[in-house]
Amino acid sequence: MATGSIPRTTLGEGASHEGFLRHKGFRWLKIALFLCLAAGLAYILIDVQPRPSGGSWVGYTLGTLATLLILWLTMLGLRKRAMTRGRWSLKGWTSAHVYLGLSLIVIATLHTGFQFGWNVHTLAYALMMLVILSGIYGIVAYSILPEALSASRGEMTRPQMIDAVMKLDRQLQLGAQPLGHEDTAIVSASIAESPFKGGLLSRLSGRRPRCRTARALALLRPRLVAAVGPGGEALEAVVALLERKAAALARIRRHLRLKAQLEVWLYVHVPLTFALIAALAAHIVSVFFYW
Numbered sequence: 025m026a027t028g029s030i031p032r033t034t035l036g037e038g039a040s041h042e043g044f045l046r047h048k049g050f051r052w053l054k055i056a057l058f059l060c061l062a063a064g065l066a067y068i069l070i071d072v073q074p075r076p077s078g079g080s081w082v083g084y085t086l087g088t089l090a091t092l093l094i095l096w097l098t099m100l101g102l103r104k105r106a107m108t109r110g111r112w113s114l115k116g117w118t119s120a121h122v123y124l125g126l127s128l129i130v131i132a133t134l135h136t137g138f139q140f141g142w143n144v145h146t147l148a149y150a151l152m153m154l155v156i157l158s159g160i161y162g163i164v165a166y167s168i169l170p171e172a173l174s175a176s177r178g179e180m181t182r183p184q185m186i187d188a189v190m191k192l193d194r195q196l197q198l199g200a201q202p203l204g205h206e207d208t209a210i211v212s213a214s215i216a217e218s219p220f221k222g223g224l225l226s227r228l229s230g231r232r233p234r235c236r237t238a239r240a241l242a243l244l245r246p247r248l249v250a251a252v253g254p255g256g257e258a259l260e261a262v263v264a265l266l267e268r269k270a271a272a273l274a275r276i277r278r279h280l281r282l283k284a285q286l287e288v289w290l291y292v293h294v295p296l297t298f299a300l301i302a303a304l305a306a307h308i309v310s311v312f313f314y315w
């Protein structure tokens with residue numbers, strides 16, 4: 025339920041590189057498990073018939089605890105602005121955010137007393153579960169994708185990848201000069217293409233159905249068979265350059281796809297968090313209004 029991304033700390037090997045999930049020997053996992061156990065025992069052992077629901081004193085206690093946890097968990101985005109060490113370091117705060125957020129699955133479910141319906145109360149619960157699920161995706165993404173993201177660049181930085189495409193475009197511009205008017209127009213169209221064109225869905229898929237470089241290759245490759253003389257050599261050189269550019273674009277798009285997969289959860293997690301807070305406020309107001 026963060027309002028910012030998960031810090032790029034690794035899962036860690038050794039004390040000096042301990043990740044947020046292993047922080048302080050899984051301190052916050054132990055605290056979260058204790059809260060879940062206490063909530064479960066309170067729900068099971070209380071001698072009330074029917075079983076405790078949101079309207080019982082157990083339900084109000086668990087609901088209050090869940091509400092306080094949710095509000096506290098939303099503070100991670102603000103906490104990121106104040107980098108400190110020690111007990112309340114960003115790593116420790118993130119570890120608490122993850123494990124206490126997961127504990128809400130048990131605490132909030134017991135608060136409901138397993139009573140669901142088409143109302144604002146169930147809406148708040150459903151939004152909470154969606155926020156948690158998107159958070160789980162974020163944990164997995166930040167545990168796996170950064171390494172793949174780095175590998176996708178090879179030995180090149182992002183500016184170097186862009187510069188490589190620009191150099192190929194300049195070579196294509198020169199190489200296309202001996203070609204006929206139609207072939208030159210095809211090559212020029214591929215040069216005008218931006219490797220970063222496309223929205224979020226396009227970046228997530230990593231595909232460009234209207235890629236001008238791919239179109240240029242599809243049109244010019246068959247013409248190599250009939251091409252002879254100096255014009256054929258020029259066309260062959262241009263096709264080779266287009267193939268190199270297509271490979272460079274594929275590397276950039278693979279990099280953008282992995283980066284989008286790393287960041288896309290925030291486009292879901294953050295708006296859902298605000299929607300959850302609104303639904304939670306409506307839930308609380310309605311409970312006390314009809315109390």
